[in-house]
Amino acid sequence: xxxxxxxxxxxxxxxxxxxxxxxxxxxxxxxxxxxxxxxxxxxxxxxxxxxxxxxxxxxxxxxxxxxxxxxxxxxxxxxxxxxxxxxxxxxxxxxxxxxxxxxxxxxxxxxxxxxxxxxxxxxxxxxxxxxxxxxxxxxxxxxxxxxxxxxxxxxxxxxxxxxxxxxxxxxxxxxxxxxxxxxxxxxxxx
Amino acid sequence: xxxxxxxxxxxxxxxxxxxxxxxxxxxxxxxxxxxxxxxxxxxxxxxxxxxxxxxxxxxxxxxxxxxxxxxxxxxxxxxxxxxxxxxxxxxxxxxxxxxxxxxxxxxxxxxxxxxxxxxxxxxxxxxxxxxxxxxxxxxxxxxxxxxxxxxxxxxxxxxxxxxxxxxxxxxxxxxxxxxxxxxxxxxxxx
Amino acid sequence: xxxxxxxxxxxxxxxxxxxxxxxxxxxxxxxxxxxxxxxxxxxxxxxxxxxxxxxxxxxxxxxxxxxxxxxxxxxxxxxxxxxxxxxxxxxxxxxxxxxxxxxxxxxxxxxxxxxxxxxxxxxxxxxxxxxxxxxxxxxxxxxxxxxxxxxxxxxxxxxxxxxxxxxxxxxxxxxxxxxxxxxxxxxxxx
Amino acid sequence: xxxxxxxxxxxxxxxxxxxxxxxxxxxxxxxxxxxxxxxxxxxxxxxxxxxxxxxxxxxxxxxxxxxxxxxxxxxxxxxxxxxxxxxxxxxxxxxxxxxxxxxxxxxxxxxxxxxxxxxxxxxxxxxxxxxxxxxxxxxxxxxxxxxxxxxxxxxxxxxxxxxxxxxxxxxxxxxxxxxxxxxxxxxxxx
DNA sequence: CATGAATGAGCTTTCATTCAT
DNA sequence: TATGAATGAAAGCTCATTCAT
Numbered sequence: 102x103x104x105x106x107x108x109x110x111x112x113x114x115x116x117x118x119x120x121x122x123x124x125x126x127x128x129x130x131x132x133x134x135x136x137x138x139x140x141x142x143x144x145x146x147x148x149x150x151x152x153x154x155x156x157x158x159x160x161x162x163x164x165x166x167x168x169x170x171x172x173x174x175x176x177x178x179x180x181x182x183x184x185x186x187x188x189x190x191x192x193x194x195x196x197x198x199x200x201x202x203x204x205x206x207x208x209x210x211x212x213x214x215x216x217x218x219x220x221x222x223x224x225x226x227x228x229x230x231x232x233x234x235x236x237x238x239x240x241x242x243x244x245x246x247x248x249x250x251x252x253x254x255x256x257x258x259x260x261x262x263x264x265x266x267x268x269x270x271x272x273x274x275x276x277x278x279x280x281x282x283x284x285x286x287x288x289x290x291x
Numbered sequence: 292x293x294x295x296x297x298x299x300x301x302x303x304x305x306x307x308x309x310x311x312x313x314x315x316x317x318x319x320x321x322x323x324x325x326x327x328x329x330x331x332x333x334x335x336x337x338x339x340x341x342x343x344x345x346x347x348x349x350x351x352x353x354x355x356x357x358x359x360x361x362x363x364x365x366x367x368x369x370x371x372x373x374x375x376x377x378x379x380x381x382x383x384x385x386x387x388x389x390x391x392x393x394x395x396x397x398x399x400x401x402x403x404x405x406x407x408x409x410x411x412x413x414x415x416x417x418x419x420x421x422x423x424x425x426x427x428x429x430x431x432x433x434x435x436x437x438x439x440x441x442x443x444x445x446x447x448x449x450x451x452x453x454x455x456x457x458x459x460x461x462x463x464x465x466x467x468x469x470x471x472x473x474x475x476x477x478x479x480x481x
Numbered sequence: 482x483x484x485x486x487x488x489x490x491x492x493x494x495x496x497x498x499x500x501x502x503x504x505x506x507x508x509x510x511x512x513x514x515x516x517x518x519x520x521x522x523x524x525x526x527x528x529x530x531x532x533x534x535x536x537x538x539x540x541x542x543x544x545x546x547x548x549x550x551x552x553x554x555x556x557x558x559x560x561x562x563x564x565x566x567x568x569x570x571x572x573x574x575x576x577x578x579x580x581x582x583x584x585x586x587x588x589x590x591x592x593x594x595x596x597x598x599x600x601x602x603x604x605x606x607x608x609x610x611x612x613x614x615x616x617x618x619x620x621x622x623x624x625x626x627x628x629x630x631x632x633x634x635x636x637x638x639x640x641x642x643x644x645x646x647x648x649x650x651x652x653x654x655x656x657x658x659x660x661x662x663x664x665x666x667x668x669x670x671x
Numbered sequence: 672x673x674x675x676x677x678x679x680x681x682x683x684x685x686x687x688x689x690x691x692x693x694x695x696x697x698x699x700x701x702x703x704x705x706x707x708x709x710x711x712x713x714x715x716x717x718x719x720x721x722x723x724x725x726x727x728x729x730x731x732x733x734x735x736x737x738x739x740x741x742x743x744x745x746x747x748x749x750x751x752x753x754x755x756x757x758x759x760x761x762x763x764x765x766x767x768x769x770x771x772x773x774x775x776x777x778x779x780x781x782x783x784x785x786x787x788x789x790x791x792x793x794x795x796x797x798x799x800x801x802x803x804x805x806x807x808x809x810x811x812x813x814x815x816x817x818x819x820x821x822x823x824x825x826x827x828x829x830x831x832x833x834x835x836x837x838x839x840x841x842x843x844x845x846x847x848x849x850x851x852x853x854x855x856x857x858x859x860x861x
Numbered sequence: 862c863a864t865g866a867a868t869g870a871g872c873t874t875t876c877a878t879t880c881a882t
Numbered sequence: 883t884a885t886g887a888a889t890g891a892a893a894g895c896t897c898a899t900t901c902a903t
Contacts, residue, residue, distance in 0.1 A: 109862095109863095122403075123403060124403060125316065125317065125402055125403050125404055126315065126317055127315065127316055127317020127318070128317070130896075130897055130898080131897070131898055131899080132896095132897070132898085140863080140864085141863065141864040141865065142864085142865085142897095142898085142899080143863070143864055143865075143866095143899085143900075143901085144862080144863055144864070145898095145899095146898095146899070146900080147862070147863075151898075151899075152898065152899090207401045208401050208402055210401070210454070211397045211398050211400070211401040211402070211454070212315055212398055212401065212402060213312075213313060213314060213315050214315055244470070244473075244474070246467075246470045246474070247461060247467065247470075249451070249452065249455050249460070249461045250448075250452070250467065250470060250471055250474060252451065253448035253449075253451040253452050253471075253474075254444065254448050254471075254474045254475070254478060257447065257448055257450075257451040258440075258443035258444050258447055258448060259443075260447075261439070261442065261443040261447040262439065262440070262443050264400070264401070265439050270439070271437060271439045277436075277437065277440065280434070280436045280437075280440060281440055281443075281444075283434075284434070284436070284440060284444045284478040284479060285444070285478070287477045287478050287480075288444060288474040288475065288477045288478035289474065290477075299887095299888095320871080320872060320873080321872080321873060321874080322871090322872080322873090330888080330889085331888065331889040331890070332873085332874085332889085332890090333874085333875075333876085333888075333889050333890075333891095334887085334888060334889070335874095336873095336874070336875080337886095337887070337888075341873075341874075342873065342874090489866095489867095502783075503783060504783060505696065505697065505782055505783050505784055506695065506697055507695065507696055507697020507698070507784075508697070510892080510893060510894080511893080511894060511895080512892090512893080512894090520867080520868085521867065521868045521869070522868085522869090522894085522895080523867075523868055523869075523870095523895080523896075523897085524866085524867060524868070525895095526894095526895070526896080527865095527866070527867075531894075531895075532894065532895090587781045588781050588782055590781070590834070591777045591778050591780070591781040591782065591834070592695055592778055592781070592782060593692075593693065593694060593695050594695055594697075624850070624854070626847075626850045626854070627841060627847065627850075629831070629832065629835050629840070629841045630828075630832070630847065630850060630851055630854060632831065633828035633829075633831040633832050633851075633854075634824065634828050634851075634854045634855070634858060637827065637828055637830075637831040638820075638823035638824050638827055638828060639823075640781075640827075641819070641822065641823040641827040642819065642820070642823050644780070644781070645819050650819070651817060651819045657816075657817065657820065660814070660816045660817075660820060661820055661823070661824075664814070664816070664820060664823075664824045664858040664859060665824070665858065667857050667858050667860075668824060668854040668855070668857050668858035669854065670857075679883095679884095700875075700876055700877080701876070701877055701878080702875095702876070702877085710884080710885085711884065711885040711886065712876095712877085712878080712885085712886085713878085713879075713880085713884070713885055713886075713887095714883085714884055714885070715877095715878095716877095716878070716879080717883070717884075721877075721878080722877065722878090863903100864901100864902100864903085865901105865902100865903095866900100866901090866902095866903105867899105867900085867901085867902105868897100868898105868899090868900085868901105869897105869898105869899100870896105870897090870898095871895105871896085871897090871898105872894105872895080872896070872897090873893105873894095873895090873896100874892105874893080874894090874895105875891105875892085875893070875894095876889100876890105876891090876892090876893090877889105877890105877891095877892105878888100878889090878890095879887100879888085879889085880885100880886105880887090880888085880889105881885100881886100881887090881888105882884100882885080882886095882887105
């Protein structure tokens with residue numbers, strides 16, 4: 102029974118993800134979400150307070166999954182460059198494999214569709230990466246620049262590559278990934 | 292007389308820019324656009340076919356202004372690094388000075404709200420930058436990697452910094468800009 | 482429960498009939514139809530795709546009822562004149578008793594407000610009358626002229642009398658009906 | 672100059688005729704009428720008070736032209752049958768040659784789009800036909816039935832034939848016209 | 862838990878009409 | 883006389899949300 106509940110909850114999130122990706126938050130009526138999830142419109146309101154709550158919860162869910170994916174296999178005991186490599190490749194893989202989720206996050210981050218509170222909430226999980234950078238700076242391996250700059254030049258560019266990838270404008274090959282990592286590392290290494 | 296026409300057209304674009312930035316394409320009713328522009332809702336339809344046309348035209352207008360701003364003072368006869376510097380700083384300045392326009396472009400590029408045709412149309416203007424990169428590669432100054440990678444690691448990070456700037460999370464100082472340029476250049480220089 | 486559904490569907494058709502008769506297809510806003518039917522405007526769209534669909538469905542409904550009324554008590558085994566008499570009087574009675582429906586049909590037939598497809602659909606039911614005429618011709622009782630002429634001179638004139646009747650210009654008495662039938666028959670009998 | 676005025680007045684009536692025939696009174700915006708007539712929307716209001724006035728004036732104009740056409744070559748000194756024949760054929764010819772006007776009249780007569788006053792006004796011109804019938808009755812040539820019946824069975828059927836003709840369902844040939852006249856006459860002759 | 866039916870509020874868009882020129 | 887620009891009012895229609903079942 103709990104399964105079933107979870108089923109519908111998940112189905113609704115998944116349906117929302119797909120539809121918002123393809124049509125935007127606007128032009129994604131609750132009725133269509135319900136239809137795609139195979140439930141009645143009224144059922145949505147058993148699991149979510151309203152449309153905003155639905156999108157917020159989806160955002161947090163996806164953001165959390167992204168962060169946990171990013172930190173797979175990482176340990177704070179790895180050397181700085183190796184640790185960075187692990188996380189960077191995780192993120193790259195996430196963006197290429199979980200295209201829907203990644204696109205959704207991009208849309209959320211560039212749109213006033215998510216409550217500010219939820220955005221803040223979603224940022225908490227990447228602390229290990231910030232810690233790693235801090236360590237790198239202390240060890241003189243990474244430039245002494247703001248973490249926002251570090252993020253902007255290592256992780257954020259992947260969003261652009263994803264977007265191009267999705268639009269079919271450029272396929273991202275193994276080689277590209279190597280080059281991309283190199284560029285990311287070159288931009289922040291001392 | 293022509294002035295007045297232009298007035299309303301421009302006022303409508305400006306109103307749309309502001310409202311879409313603050314509320315998204317959805318939750319920006321035509322009636323509010325009209326009110327902010329100081330005209331009747333019906334008047335919008337004298338200048339634009341419909342809501343989609345309005346947003347498309349705004350996108351093209353802003354994109355064109357962005358590109359022209361980016362190329363100010365640039366000449367294909369400048370040395371590669373100098374030329375790159377000129378364009379990069381132009382873009383950085385645009386993003387910091389024309390915050391509304393820059394945010395709008397970000398939203399457009401991460402949202403299915405603009406017609407694909409208009410997106411294609413908007414890309415035409417940055418050819419000089421692509422040419423510059425090509426030259427840099429030939430001269431052995433810039434890495435031989437895809438222009439998408441080059442864009443992702445030099446121009447695109449500025450969008451992230453802009454977003455942080457706008458949210459008040461980090462102010463972008465002169466120093467930051469220097470560091471940011473350095474990171475951009477490091478990531479693509481040979 | 483099914484009753485209730487049917488209730489609203491029927492109420493909407495009835496309201497449309499009345500309003501379109503009194504004001505024409507134009508000047509009959511959906512909101513007024515809803516109000517007269519005692520439902521919310523949005524409810525209309527649960528039962529009909531759009532305004533055109535509503536009017537089409539109403540047309541088909543009324544046309545079908547008209548045809549079935551016209552053929553009451555008729556059998557292809559009746560002698561030609563008797564059979565004709567039965568149908569003709571049925572139609573006359575329909576036009577005088579179901580004034581609203583009859584007027585609506587007149588309006589539909591002289592106005593580009595019904596889809597051509599629906600018009601065609603509505604014509605299917607009067608085949609028995611055509612068959613009767615065919616038989617009459619073979620038996621040498623009815624003139625060998627096109628069925629359109631036969632219709633024009635027997636059934637169609639009733640529409641005019643109805644219109645006069647409705648406008649209060651002339652009351653159609655028993656005697657009139659006798660005379661009218663005589664005129665109809667005289668015009669087509671050999 | 673008066674010519675030019677008249678030009679626009681006529682052009683507006685003609686444009687209205689065409690558009691109302693094809694789309695109905697609704698779905699015929701003033702702006703389209705203006706465009707088809709080659710004038711500005713505002714110009715319409717120099718010649719007509721409003722949309723209703725425009726349609727009323729058109730109705731009266733067309734009705735008058737119809738009546739005058741119907742009475743061409745008729746004289747009250749012709750014998751009854753001959754006189755009737757003249758008028759009837761005139762009307763038949765009008766309906767086949769001036770299809771647009773005839774259709775428009777049909778639409779007006781079956782639709783609440785014309786003011787009742789204008790309808791009354793339009794009927795005045797057919798007095799000679801009524802007089803003819805009266806004479807026919809006195810001479811014992813025509814049945815002693817109401818003029819409405821006489822009209823319904825002689826003139827009105829032509830509207831149906833016209834409609835079929837216009838829809839391409841049946842072409843009206845010379846022979847048809849002969850048969851039609853015969854039917855008309857048979858229905859009212861003693 | 863789950864829903865189909867229902868809706869009020871609000872959307873985009875149209876249009877008859879006006880008015881400064 | 884003639885107009886293009888402008889608009890208030892209202893049209894058709896949608897949608898997030900509710901509620902009786």
